[in-house]
Amino acid sequence: MMSPADAAGAGRDERRPSTLAALRAILAKDLRVELRTLQSVPAMALFAITTFVLFRYGLDRESLSGGLAAGVLLATVLFAAILAVNRLFVAERDEGGFDAIRLAPIDGSALLGAKAAALVIYLLVLEAIAVPAFGLFFLDSWSGLAPLLGVLLLADLGLAATGVLVSSIAANSRARDLLVPLVLLPLLVPVMIAAAGASQELLAAGGPSYDGVAKWLAVLAFYDMTFAAVGFAVYDYLLED
Amino acid sequence: MADATSVQRRADPATPPASGYAVELSGVWREFGDRAVLRDVTVNVPAGRTLVVLGPNGAGKTTLLRILATLLRPTVGGVSVLGCALPRDAWRARGRIGLLGHEPLLYRDLTGAENLRFQARLHGLPGDGVEQIRALLDRVRMSRRANELVRNLSAGMVQRLAVCRALLHDPELLLLDEPGSHLDPEAAALVEPLVGPAPGRTRVVVTHDVDAGLAEANLVLALRAGGSVAYAGPASGLSAGDARAIYGGAP
Numbered sequence: 012m013m014s015p016a017d018a019a020g021a022g023r024d025e026r027r028p029s030t031l032a033a034l035r036a037i038l039a040k041d042l043r044v045e046l047r048t049l050q051s052v053p054a055m056a057l058f059a060i061t062t063f064v065l066f067r068y069g070l071d072r073e074s075l076s077g078g079l080a081a082g083v084l085l086a087t088v089l090f091a092a093i094l095a096v097n098r099l100f101v102a103e104r105d106e107g108g109f110d111a112i113r114l115a116p117i118d119g120s121a122l123l124g125a126k127a128a129a130l131v132i133y134l135l136v137l138e139a140i141a142v143p144a145f146g147l148f149f150l151d152s153w154s155g156l157a158p159l160l161g162v163l164l165l166a167d168l169g170l171a172a173t174g175v176l177v178s179s180i181a182a183n184s185r186a187r188d189l190l191v192p193l194v195l196l197p198l199l200v201p202v203m204i205a206a207a208g209a210s211q212e213l214l215a216a217g218g219p220s221y222d223g224v225a226k227w228l229a230v231l232a233f234y235d236m237t238f239a240a241v242g243f244a245v246y247d248y249l250l251e252d
Numbered sequence: 253m254a255d256a257t258s259v260q261r262r263a264d265p266a267t268p269p270a271s272g273y274a275v276e277l278s279g280v281w282r283e284f285g286d287r288a289v290l291r292d293v294t295v296n297v298p299a300g301r302t303l304v305v306l307g308p309n310g311a312g313k314t315t316l317l318r319i320l321a322t323l324l325r326p327t328v329g330g331v332s333v334l335g336c337a338l339p340r341d342a343w344r345a346r347g348r349i350g351l352l353g354h355e356p357l358l359y360r361d362l363t364g365a366e367n368l369r370f371q372a373r374l375h376g377l378p379g380d381g382v383e384q385i386r387a388l389l390d391r392v393r394m395s396r397r398a399n400e401l402v403r404n405l406s407a408g409m410v411q412r413l414a415v416c417r418a419l420l421h422d423p424e425l426l427l428l429d430e431p432g433s434h435l436d437p438e439a440a441a442l443v444e445p446l447v448g449p450a451p452g453r454t455r456v457v458v459t460h461d462v463d464a465g466l467a468e469a470n471l472v473l474a475l476r477a478g479g480s481v482a483y484a485g486p487a488s489g490l491s492a493g494d495a496r497a498i499y500g501g502a503p
Protein backbone atom coordinates (compact mmCIF):
# COMPACT_ATOMS: atom_id res chain seq x y z
CA MET A 12 0.00 0.00 0.00
CA MET A 13 1.27 3.45 -0.89
CA SER A 14 2.40 5.50 2.12
CA PRO A 15 1.26 9.11 2.44
CA ALA A 16 4.77 10.29 1.62
CA ASP A 17 4.75 8.14 -1.49
CA ALA A 18 1.36 9.54 -2.43
CA ALA A 19 2.60 13.07 -1.90
CA GLY A 20 5.55 12.45 -4.12
CA ALA A 21 3.67 10.47 -6.75
CA GLY A 22 2.52 13.50 -8.73
CA ARG A 23 6.05 14.89 -8.59
CA ASP A 24 7.48 11.58 -9.79
CA GLU A 25 5.48 11.98 -12.98
CA ARG A 26 7.36 15.13 -13.78
CA ARG A 27 10.74 13.89 -12.51
CA PRO A 28 12.99 14.38 -15.55
CA SER A 29 14.80 11.40 -16.97
CA THR A 30 18.53 11.20 -16.37
CA LEU A 31 19.08 11.83 -20.07
CA ALA A 32 16.87 14.94 -20.04
CA ALA A 33 18.70 16.28 -16.98
CA LEU A 34 22.05 15.48 -18.59
CA ARG A 35 21.07 17.38 -21.72
CA ALA A 36 19.93 20.38 -19.66
CA ILE A 37 23.21 20.57 -17.73
CA LEU A 38 25.33 20.01 -20.85
CA ALA A 39 23.44 22.69 -22.76
CA LYS A 40 23.96 25.08 -19.86
CA ASP A 41 27.69 24.35 -19.72
CA LEU A 42 28.17 24.76 -23.46
CA ARG A 43 26.20 28.00 -23.44
CA VAL A 44 28.38 29.39 -20.64
CA GLU A 45 31.58 28.27 -22.40
CA LEU A 46 30.50 29.82 -25.71
CA ARG A 47 29.67 33.02 -23.89
CA THR A 48 32.77 33.27 -21.70
CA LEU A 49 35.37 31.28 -23.72
CA GLN A 50 37.12 30.39 -20.48
CA SER A 51 38.36 26.87 -21.21
CA VAL A 52 38.79 25.93 -24.87
CA PRO A 53 40.75 29.01 -26.05
CA ALA A 54 43.14 28.62 -23.11
CA MET A 55 43.61 24.94 -23.94
CA ALA A 56 44.29 25.66 -27.60
CA LEU A 57 46.72 28.47 -26.80
CA PHE A 58 48.51 26.22 -24.33
CA ALA A 59 48.82 23.44 -26.92
CA ILE A 60 50.20 25.69 -29.64
CA THR A 61 52.67 27.30 -27.23
CA THR A 62 53.81 23.87 -26.08
CA PHE A 63 54.39 22.75 -29.67
CA VAL A 64 56.54 25.84 -30.25
CA LEU A 65 58.54 25.04 -27.12
CA PHE A 66 59.02 21.43 -28.16
CA ARG A 67 59.97 22.45 -31.68
CA TYR A 68 62.77 24.71 -30.51
CA GLY A 69 63.54 22.81 -27.30
CA LEU A 70 64.10 19.54 -29.13
CA ASP A 71 65.66 21.34 -32.10
CA ARG A 72 63.96 18.89 -34.46
CA GLU A 73 62.03 19.75 -37.60
CA SER A 74 60.23 16.44 -37.71
CA LEU A 75 59.22 13.77 -35.22
CA SER A 76 57.98 10.24 -35.58
CA GLY A 77 57.17 7.13 -33.56
CA GLY A 78 57.24 7.27 -29.78
CA LEU A 79 58.65 10.79 -29.57
CA ALA A 80 55.90 12.20 -31.77
CA ALA A 81 53.25 10.33 -29.80
CA GLY A 82 54.71 11.56 -26.51
CA VAL A 83 54.79 15.21 -27.60
CA LEU A 84 51.21 15.13 -28.86
CA LEU A 85 49.69 13.18 -25.97
CA ALA A 86 51.55 15.03 -23.21
CA THR A 87 50.40 18.31 -24.73
CA VAL A 88 46.77 17.18 -24.94
CA LEU A 89 46.93 15.82 -21.39
CA PHE A 90 48.27 19.01 -19.83
CA ALA A 91 45.87 21.14 -21.86
CA ALA A 92 43.04 18.93 -20.61
CA ILE A 93 44.02 19.64 -17.02
CA LEU A 94 43.23 23.31 -17.63
CA ALA A 95 39.65 22.33 -18.48
CA VAL A 96 39.37 19.74 -15.72
CA ASN A 97 40.35 22.41 -13.19
CA ARG A 98 37.57 24.69 -14.42
CA LEU A 99 34.92 22.04 -14.89
CA PHE A 100 33.08 22.68 -11.62
CA VAL A 101 34.04 26.31 -11.01
CA ALA A 102 30.54 27.64 -11.67
CA GLU A 103 28.96 24.83 -9.68
CA ARG A 104 31.20 25.62 -6.72
CA ASP A 105 31.27 29.43 -6.86
CA GLU A 106 27.73 30.14 -8.01
CA GLY A 107 25.80 27.51 -6.06
CA GLY A 108 25.27 25.17 -8.98
CA PHE A 109 25.95 22.11 -6.84
CA ASP A 110 23.14 23.10 -4.48
CA ALA A 111 20.73 24.04 -7.25
CA ILE A 112 21.30 20.74 -9.00
CA ARG A 113 21.05 18.71 -5.80
CA LEU A 114 17.75 20.37 -4.94
CA ALA A 115 16.30 19.06 -8.19
CA PRO A 116 14.75 15.59 -8.42
CA ILE A 117 17.46 14.21 -10.67
CA ASP A 118 20.01 11.45 -10.50
CA GLY A 119 23.55 12.60 -9.68
CA SER A 120 24.85 10.65 -12.64
CA ALA A 121 23.22 13.27 -14.90
CA LEU A 122 25.74 15.81 -13.60
CA LEU A 123 28.58 13.32 -14.04
CA GLY A 124 27.53 12.48 -17.59
CA ALA A 125 27.00 16.11 -18.56
CA LYS A 126 30.39 17.22 -17.27
CA ALA A 127 32.11 14.28 -18.94
CA ALA A 128 30.34 15.05 -22.22
CA ALA A 129 31.32 18.71 -21.95
CA LEU A 130 34.95 17.74 -21.35
CA VAL A 131 34.95 15.39 -24.35
CA ILE A 132 33.55 18.18 -26.52
CA TYR A 133 36.22 20.61 -25.27
CA LEU A 134 38.92 18.02 -26.02
CA LEU A 135 37.55 17.34 -29.52
CA VAL A 136 37.58 21.06 -30.29
CA LEU A 137 41.09 21.30 -28.88
CA GLU A 138 42.24 18.40 -31.04
CA ALA A 139 40.60 19.89 -34.13
CA ILE A 140 43.06 22.76 -33.64
CA ALA A 141 46.02 21.02 -32.04
CA VAL A 142 46.37 17.95 -34.30
CA PRO A 143 46.71 19.95 -37.55
CA ALA A 144 49.10 22.29 -35.76
CA PHE A 145 51.07 19.28 -34.58
CA GLY A 146 51.19 18.04 -38.18
CA LEU A 147 52.46 21.38 -39.39
CA PHE A 148 55.10 21.63 -36.71
CA PHE A 149 56.40 18.08 -36.63
CA LEU A 150 55.17 15.64 -39.30
CA ASP A 151 56.63 14.83 -42.69
CA SER A 152 53.60 12.74 -43.56
CA TRP A 153 50.03 13.22 -42.35
CA SER A 154 48.89 9.75 -43.33
CA GLY A 155 48.78 8.52 -39.72
CA LEU A 156 46.58 11.35 -38.47
CA ALA A 157 43.22 9.99 -39.61
CA PRO A 158 43.50 6.68 -37.69
CA LEU A 159 45.08 8.62 -34.81
CA LEU A 160 41.74 10.37 -34.27
CA GLY A 161 40.23 7.09 -33.09
CA VAL A 162 43.01 6.70 -30.53
CA LEU A 163 42.52 10.27 -29.36
CA LEU A 164 38.76 9.76 -29.02
CA LEU A 165 39.24 6.75 -26.75
CA ALA A 166 41.88 8.65 -24.78
CA ASP A 167 39.47 11.59 -24.48
CA LEU A 168 36.77 9.33 -23.04
CA GLY A 169 39.20 8.00 -20.43
CA LEU A 170 40.38 11.50 -19.63
CA ALA A 171 36.81 12.70 -19.24
CA ALA A 172 35.65 9.76 -17.10
CA THR A 173 38.61 10.16 -14.75
CA GLY A 174 38.80 13.95 -14.89
CA VAL A 175 35.19 14.48 -13.87
CA LEU A 176 35.57 12.26 -10.84
CA VAL A 177 38.78 13.95 -9.70
CA SER A 178 37.48 17.42 -10.44
CA SER A 179 34.29 16.91 -8.45
CA ILE A 180 36.24 15.49 -5.50
CA ALA A 181 38.66 18.43 -5.59
CA ALA A 182 36.01 21.08 -6.24
CA ASN A 183 35.39 21.92 -2.60
CA SER A 184 39.03 21.78 -1.57
CA ARG A 185 41.07 24.92 -1.14
CA ALA A 186 44.02 23.05 -2.71
CA ARG A 187 42.01 22.03 -5.78
CA ASP A 188 44.46 23.50 -8.31
CA LEU A 189 47.14 21.30 -6.77
CA LEU A 190 44.93 18.28 -6.14
CA VAL A 191 43.68 17.84 -9.69
CA PRO A 192 47.07 17.26 -11.35
CA LEU A 193 48.45 15.35 -8.34
CA VAL A 194 45.56 12.89 -8.30
CA LEU A 195 44.65 12.86 -11.97
CA LEU A 196 48.06 12.31 -13.55
CA PRO A 197 48.81 9.01 -11.78
CA LEU A 198 45.31 7.76 -12.59
CA LEU A 199 45.86 8.58 -16.24
CA VAL A 200 49.13 6.67 -16.59
CA PRO A 201 47.36 3.62 -18.12
CA VAL A 202 45.58 5.89 -20.63
CA MET A 203 48.84 7.52 -21.64
CA ILE A 204 50.68 4.19 -21.95
CA ALA A 205 47.96 2.68 -24.11
CA ALA A 206 47.40 5.82 -26.20
CA ALA A 207 51.14 6.24 -26.73
CA GLY A 208 51.49 2.56 -27.62
CA ALA A 209 48.85 2.88 -30.33
CA SER A 210 49.98 6.31 -31.51
CA GLN A 211 53.64 5.50 -31.97
CA GLU A 212 52.68 2.83 -34.49
CA LEU A 213 50.44 5.24 -36.36
CA LEU A 214 53.09 7.98 -36.37
CA ALA A 215 55.96 5.65 -37.32
CA ALA A 216 58.56 6.94 -39.75
CA GLY A 217 57.69 5.83 -43.24
CA GLY A 218 53.94 5.69 -42.65
CA PRO A 219 51.50 4.18 -40.20
CA SER A 220 51.81 0.63 -39.01
CA TYR A 221 48.88 -1.17 -37.42
CA ASP A 222 50.83 -3.83 -35.53
CA GLY A 223 49.62 -4.01 -31.97
CA VAL A 224 47.27 -1.05 -32.33
CA ALA A 225 44.18 -3.18 -31.66
CA LYS A 226 45.65 -4.40 -28.37
CA TRP A 227 46.23 -0.84 -27.15
CA LEU A 228 42.78 0.26 -28.28
CA ALA A 229 41.29 -2.61 -26.27
CA VAL A 230 43.24 -1.45 -23.21
CA LEU A 231 41.93 2.08 -23.71
CA ALA A 232 38.35 0.89 -24.12
CA PHE A 233 38.62 -1.27 -20.99
CA TYR A 234 39.97 1.68 -18.99
CA ASP A 235 37.20 3.96 -20.28
CA MET A 236 34.47 1.50 -19.35
CA THR A 237 35.98 0.82 -15.94
CA PHE A 238 36.18 4.46 -14.93
CA ALA A 239 32.78 5.26 -16.41
CA ALA A 240 31.28 2.41 -14.37
CA VAL A 241 33.09 3.52 -11.21
CA GLY A 242 31.86 7.09 -11.76
CA PHE A 243 28.24 6.09 -12.19
CA ALA A 244 28.47 3.79 -9.15
CA VAL A 245 29.92 6.32 -6.72
CA TYR A 246 28.85 9.71 -8.01
CA ASP A 247 25.69 10.07 -5.94
CA TYR A 248 27.79 9.47 -2.82
CA LEU A 249 30.40 12.01 -3.92
CA LEU A 250 27.75 14.69 -4.29
CA GLU A 251 26.57 14.30 -0.72
CA ASP A 252 28.29 16.39 1.95
CA MET B 253 -7.57 34.65 -16.92
CA ALA B 254 -5.55 32.84 -14.29
CA ASP B 255 -3.20 35.07 -12.41
CA ALA B 256 0.34 34.10 -11.54
CA THR B 257 -0.62 32.69 -8.17
CA SER B 258 -3.18 30.35 -9.59
CA VAL B 259 -0.72 29.27 -12.25
CA GLN B 260 1.74 28.57 -9.55
CA ARG B 261 -0.39 26.70 -7.04
CA ARG B 262 -0.82 22.96 -7.43
CA ALA B 263 -4.03 21.64 -8.85
CA ASP B 264 -3.66 18.59 -6.60
CA PRO B 265 -2.41 19.56 -3.13
CA ALA B 266 -0.05 16.92 -1.85
CA THR B 267 -1.20 14.50 0.80
CA PRO B 268 0.30 15.51 4.15
CA PRO B 269 2.76 13.11 5.75
CA ALA B 270 1.29 10.33 7.93
CA SER B 271 2.41 12.05 11.12
CA GLY B 272 0.84 15.32 10.02
CA TYR B 273 4.24 16.94 10.34
CA ALA B 274 6.00 18.29 7.27
CA VAL B 275 9.21 18.71 9.24
CA GLU B 276 10.36 16.53 12.14
CA LEU B 277 13.68 17.09 13.90
CA SER B 278 14.60 14.85 16.78
CA GLY B 279 17.77 15.41 18.79
CA VAL B 280 19.66 16.83 15.82
CA TRP B 281 23.33 17.70 16.18
CA ARG B 282 25.58 18.95 13.44
CA GLU B 283 29.30 19.27 13.90
CA PHE B 284 32.01 20.66 11.62
CA GLY B 285 35.19 19.04 12.87
CA ASP B 286 35.24 19.48 16.64
CA ARG B 287 32.78 22.36 16.60
CA ALA B 288 29.08 21.75 17.13
CA VAL B 289 26.90 24.29 15.32
CA LEU B 290 23.58 22.64 16.19
CA ARG B 291 23.00 20.96 19.55
CA ASP B 292 20.12 18.65 20.28
CA VAL B 293 17.47 20.43 18.21
CA THR B 294 14.00 18.91 18.43
CA VAL B 295 11.01 20.50 16.73
CA ASN B 296 8.03 19.34 14.69
CA VAL B 297 6.24 21.52 12.15
CA PRO B 298 2.72 20.52 11.07
CA ALA B 299 2.06 20.61 7.35
CA GLY B 300 0.90 24.01 6.15
CA ARG B 301 2.36 25.91 9.11
CA THR B 302 5.20 28.41 9.44
CA LEU B 303 8.21 27.87 11.68
CA VAL B 304 10.26 31.00 12.30
CA VAL B 305 13.87 30.44 13.33
CA LEU B 306 15.48 33.18 15.39
CA GLY B 307 19.00 33.44 16.68
CA PRO B 308 22.19 35.48 16.56
CA ASN B 309 24.99 34.97 14.05
CA GLY B 310 26.60 31.59 14.52
CA ALA B 311 23.50 29.98 16.01
CA GLY B 312 23.28 27.40 13.21
CA LYS B 313 20.21 28.76 11.44
CA THR B 314 21.63 28.39 7.94
CA THR B 315 23.00 24.95 8.80
CA LEU B 316 19.52 23.94 9.92
CA LEU B 317 18.02 25.09 6.62
CA ARG B 318 20.67 23.18 4.65
CA ILE B 319 19.88 20.01 6.59
CA LEU B 320 16.17 20.43 5.82
CA ALA B 321 17.01 21.11 2.17
CA THR B 322 18.81 17.71 2.05
CA LEU B 323 22.09 19.47 1.29
CA LEU B 324 23.73 18.58 4.59
CA ARG B 325 23.50 15.51 6.79
CA PRO B 326 22.97 15.75 10.53
CA THR B 327 25.85 14.35 12.56
CA VAL B 328 23.41 12.81 15.04
CA GLY B 329 19.61 12.76 15.25
CA GLY B 330 16.58 12.08 13.15
CA VAL B 331 15.29 14.33 10.39
CA SER B 332 12.15 13.79 8.37
CA VAL B 333 11.00 16.17 5.65
CA LEU B 334 7.65 15.76 3.91
CA GLY B 335 7.45 12.23 5.26
CA CYS B 336 10.89 11.31 3.91
CA ALA B 337 13.57 10.24 6.39
CA LEU B 338 16.85 12.02 5.70
CA PRO B 339 19.37 11.34 4.40
CA ARG B 340 18.10 7.91 3.29
CA ASP B 341 15.06 9.17 1.35
CA ALA B 342 16.45 12.56 0.35
CA TRP B 343 15.91 11.72 -3.32
CA ARG B 344 12.14 11.51 -2.67
CA ALA B 345 12.02 14.91 -0.99
CA ARG B 346 14.07 16.73 -3.62
CA GLY B 347 11.95 18.58 -6.09
CA ARG B 348 9.37 19.25 -3.36
CA ILE B 349 11.54 21.73 -1.46
CA GLY B 350 12.25 25.35 -2.36
CA LEU B 351 15.33 26.99 -0.87
CA LEU B 352 15.96 30.72 -0.82
CA GLY B 353 19.25 31.12 0.98
CA HIS B 354 22.08 33.61 1.17
CA GLU B 355 23.31 32.51 -2.27
CA PRO B 356 20.92 33.04 -5.18
CA LEU B 357 21.96 29.73 -6.83
CA LEU B 358 21.98 31.44 -10.22
CA TYR B 359 24.73 31.30 -12.83
CA ARG B 360 26.21 34.73 -13.37
CA ASP B 361 27.00 34.10 -17.04
CA LEU B 362 23.45 33.14 -17.91
CA THR B 363 20.52 35.54 -18.14
CA GLY B 364 17.74 35.42 -15.58
CA ALA B 365 15.43 33.73 -18.08
CA GLU B 366 18.09 31.17 -19.03
CA ASN B 367 18.67 30.37 -15.37
CA LEU B 368 14.98 29.84 -14.75
CA ARG B 369 14.55 27.69 -17.88
CA PHE B 370 17.49 25.59 -16.73
CA GLN B 371 15.85 25.10 -13.34
CA ALA B 372 12.53 24.30 -14.97
CA ARG B 373 14.18 21.58 -17.05
CA LEU B 374 15.89 20.11 -13.98
CA HIS B 375 12.52 19.96 -12.25
CA GLY B 376 10.80 18.47 -15.28
CA LEU B 377 8.24 21.26 -15.65
CA PRO B 378 6.05 20.86 -18.73
CA GLY B 379 7.06 23.08 -21.64
CA ASP B 380 10.25 23.99 -19.78
CA GLY B 381 8.10 25.98 -17.38
CA VAL B 382 7.62 28.86 -19.81
CA GLU B 383 4.24 29.83 -18.36
CA GLN B 384 5.38 29.64 -14.75
CA ILE B 385 8.52 31.64 -15.55
CA ARG B 386 6.57 34.36 -17.31
CA ALA B 387 4.06 34.60 -14.47
CA LEU B 388 6.71 34.75 -11.77
CA LEU B 389 8.83 37.30 -13.61
CA ASP B 390 5.75 39.47 -13.99
CA ARG B 391 4.99 39.18 -10.29
CA VAL B 392 8.45 40.38 -9.28
CA ARG B 393 8.56 42.91 -12.14
CA MET B 394 11.64 41.43 -13.72
CA SER B 395 10.23 40.61 -17.15
CA ARG B 396 12.02 43.50 -18.84
CA ARG B 397 15.39 42.60 -17.30
CA ALA B 398 15.05 38.83 -17.67
CA ASN B 399 17.29 38.67 -20.71
CA GLU B 400 20.24 40.39 -19.07
CA LEU B 401 23.15 38.45 -17.64
CA VAL B 402 22.79 37.89 -13.92
CA ARG B 403 26.27 39.32 -13.36
CA ASN B 404 25.02 42.69 -14.66
CA LEU B 405 22.03 42.93 -12.31
CA SER B 406 21.86 44.60 -8.92
CA ALA B 407 21.74 42.50 -5.76
CA GLY B 408 18.04 43.27 -5.32
CA MET B 409 17.22 42.14 -8.85
CA VAL B 410 19.22 38.96 -8.35
CA GLN B 411 17.28 38.32 -5.15
CA ARG B 412 14.01 38.71 -7.04
CA LEU B 413 15.21 36.17 -9.60
CA ALA B 414 16.26 33.88 -6.76
CA VAL B 415 12.73 34.06 -5.39
CA CYS B 416 11.45 32.98 -8.80
CA ARG B 417 13.93 30.12 -8.84
CA ALA B 418 12.88 28.92 -5.40
CA LEU B 419 9.17 29.01 -6.27
CA LEU B 420 9.29 27.83 -9.87
CA HIS B 421 8.51 24.19 -9.13
CA ASP B 422 5.81 25.09 -6.62
CA PRO B 423 7.47 23.53 -3.56
CA GLU B 424 5.50 22.03 -0.70
CA LEU B 425 8.20 23.06 1.77
CA LEU B 426 9.69 26.53 1.45
CA LEU B 427 12.94 27.28 3.27
CA LEU B 428 13.64 30.99 3.49
CA ASP B 429 16.81 32.54 4.86
CA GLU B 430 16.25 36.27 5.23
CA PRO B 431 14.05 36.46 2.12
CA GLY B 432 14.00 40.25 2.21
CA SER B 433 17.78 40.55 1.85
CA HIS B 434 18.87 43.23 -0.65
CA LEU B 435 15.27 44.21 -1.37
CA ASP B 436 14.03 47.78 -1.20
CA PRO B 437 10.57 48.31 0.33
CA GLU B 438 8.84 48.22 -3.05
CA ALA B 439 10.55 45.01 -4.09
CA ALA B 440 9.94 43.47 -0.68
CA ALA B 441 6.23 44.23 -1.09
CA LEU B 442 6.28 42.39 -4.43
CA VAL B 443 8.02 39.36 -3.00
CA GLU B 444 6.16 39.00 0.32
CA PRO B 445 2.93 37.60 -1.11
CA LEU B 446 4.88 35.08 -3.16
CA VAL B 447 6.87 33.67 -0.25
CA GLY B 448 4.15 34.15 2.35
CA PRO B 449 1.79 31.53 3.78
CA ALA B 450 -0.21 29.60 1.18
CA PRO B 451 -2.55 26.62 1.35
CA GLY B 452 -0.63 23.36 1.46
CA ARG B 453 2.72 25.06 1.90
CA THR B 454 4.91 24.61 4.93
CA ARG B 455 7.50 27.30 5.58
CA VAL B 456 10.65 27.54 7.64
CA VAL B 457 11.75 31.17 7.81
CA VAL B 458 15.04 32.42 9.20
CA THR B 459 14.93 36.06 10.15
CA HIS B 460 16.54 38.61 12.44
CA ASP B 461 13.42 40.76 12.42
CA VAL B 462 11.86 39.55 15.67
CA ASP B 463 8.59 41.46 15.41
CA ALA B 464 7.90 40.51 11.80
CA GLY B 465 8.99 36.94 12.46
CA LEU B 466 6.71 36.49 15.45
CA ALA B 467 3.83 38.06 13.52
CA GLU B 468 3.96 35.44 10.76
CA ALA B 469 4.99 32.45 12.89
CA ASN B 470 2.87 29.55 14.03
CA LEU B 471 5.90 28.05 15.72
CA VAL B 472 9.20 29.53 16.81
CA LEU B 473 12.60 27.94 17.19
CA ALA B 474 15.01 30.23 18.99
CA LEU B 475 18.65 29.23 18.88
CA ARG B 476 21.46 30.59 21.02
CA ALA B 477 24.93 31.31 19.67
CA GLY B 478 26.55 27.89 19.51
CA GLY B 479 23.40 26.15 18.32
CA SER B 480 21.58 25.16 21.49
CA VAL B 481 17.82 25.61 21.71
CA ALA B 482 16.54 28.54 23.76
CA TYR B 483 12.91 27.99 22.85
CA ALA B 484 10.93 25.66 20.62
CA GLY B 485 7.16 25.88 20.62
CA PRO B 486 4.13 27.93 19.66
CA ALA B 487 4.72 31.55 18.72
CA SER B 488 2.22 32.57 21.38
CA GLY B 489 4.54 31.16 24.06
CA LEU B 490 7.40 33.54 23.31
CA SER B 491 7.27 37.28 23.88
CA ALA B 492 9.16 39.71 21.68
CA GLY B 493 11.25 40.68 24.69
CA ASP B 494 12.24 37.08 25.41
CA ALA B 495 13.04 36.60 21.72
CA ARG B 496 15.27 39.65 21.74
CA ALA B 497 17.04 38.33 24.82
CA ILE B 498 18.65 35.54 22.80
CA TYR B 499 20.45 38.22 20.79
CA GLY B 500 21.80 39.70 23.99
CA GLY B 501 19.14 42.39 23.84
CA ALA B 502 20.09 43.86 20.48
CA PRO B 503 18.98 41.91 17.43
